[in-house]
Amino acid sequence: MHKLGVIHGRFQVLHNDHIRYLLEGKRRCSHLIIGITNPDPSLTKTDAADTLRSSEQSNPLTYYERYRLVRAAMGESGVPEEQFSIVPYPINLPNIYCYYVPMDAVFFLTIYDEWGERKMQMFQDLGLKVEVMWRRTPATKGLSAGDIRARMAQGEEWESFVPSVVAEILKELDIPGRIAACSSGKVE
Numbered sequence: 001m002h003k004l005g006v007i008h009g010r011f012q013v014l015h016n017d018h019i020r021y022l023l024e025g026k027r028r029c030s031h032l033i034i035g036i037t038n039p040d041p042s043l044t045k046t047d048a049a050d051t052l053r054s055s056e057q058s059n060p061l062t063y064y065e066r067y068r069l070v071r072a073a074m075g076e077s078g079v080p081e082e083q084f085s086i087v088p089y090p091i092n093l094p095n096i097y098c099y100y101v102p103m104d105a106v107f108f109l110t111i112y113d114e115w116g117e118r119k120m121q122m123f124q125d126l127g128l129k130v131e132v133m134w135r136r137t138p139a140t141k142g143l144s145a146g147d148i149r150a151r152m153a154q155g156e157e158w159e160s161f162v163p164s165v166v167a168e169i170l171k172e173l174d175i176p177g178r179i180a181a182c183s184s185g186k187v188e
Contacts, residue, residue, distance in 0.1 A: 002131075004105035005029030008089045010037050010145070012061055013170060014069040015162050017143040019077060022070070024133055025108045026079055033101050034070055035089025039063040060149065060179055063088055069166050076165040094122045103128065111135045152176040153183035 007025035011018055026032045038059050061069075067086050074084055087100050097103065106129045109120055116135075123130045136142075143161055151158040158176070159167040170176060 002029040002106045004031050004033065004102055005108055005131075006033045006035060006101045006105045007108045008035035008037050008091060010059065011066045011070060012038075012059055012145050013148055013162060013175065014066065014073055014166050015143045015145055015148055017141075018145075019073055019163055021110060021133070022074065023077055023079070026074075026084065028108065028131065028133075029106065030083070032079075032084045033105065034074075034084060034086045035091070035101060036063055036066050036070065036086065037089050037091040039088035039090065060182060061175065065169075065173060065175070068169055072165040072169060073163045076163055091119065094126055097126065105129070106131050108133055112141045113138050149179050150183075152179045155180065 005025055005028055007022060009018060009021070022032070022034060025034075040063060070086050071081075075081065089100055090096060103126070107123050109116065109123070109130055109132050111117060111120060111132060112135075120130060120132070148158050148161050151161075152175070162170070
């Protein structure tokens, strides 16, 4: 088991497969640092490996909203707060990682596509210790936050795809309403 691990994601919205991913990272280390990528527009850059990840429509939740979701879901999963930290993580700006995470940690990664390969190359170029937890094809990846956001926008059932505490917070913040309004062109 590693002492420190770093894992990351956009979590737009946090879903059941994200929790499996986070818990697998936690299983591999004593303390897990969870980086929330694309924390704000100034720390978000487009990458040719996946141009949609940086779009405004793909990033409807704020950093703080996602922080709340991750924190609550980790707690609901039984992970004590002293065993994880949550930080902003500007994934497209590797030259400033050192300001957000310890560079001597093990960086956990999953690979599904060209974007995953690109991230692994960025980590390796920095000399980081990388541990690939699993590789899967896009067809076998599992849940997609984009699909869940689409369900919200269309007024379809989405709650079963997210942890129960996440569903409660998303409803409290009216995230489904915000996503539906944005997809219909209405901005409130």
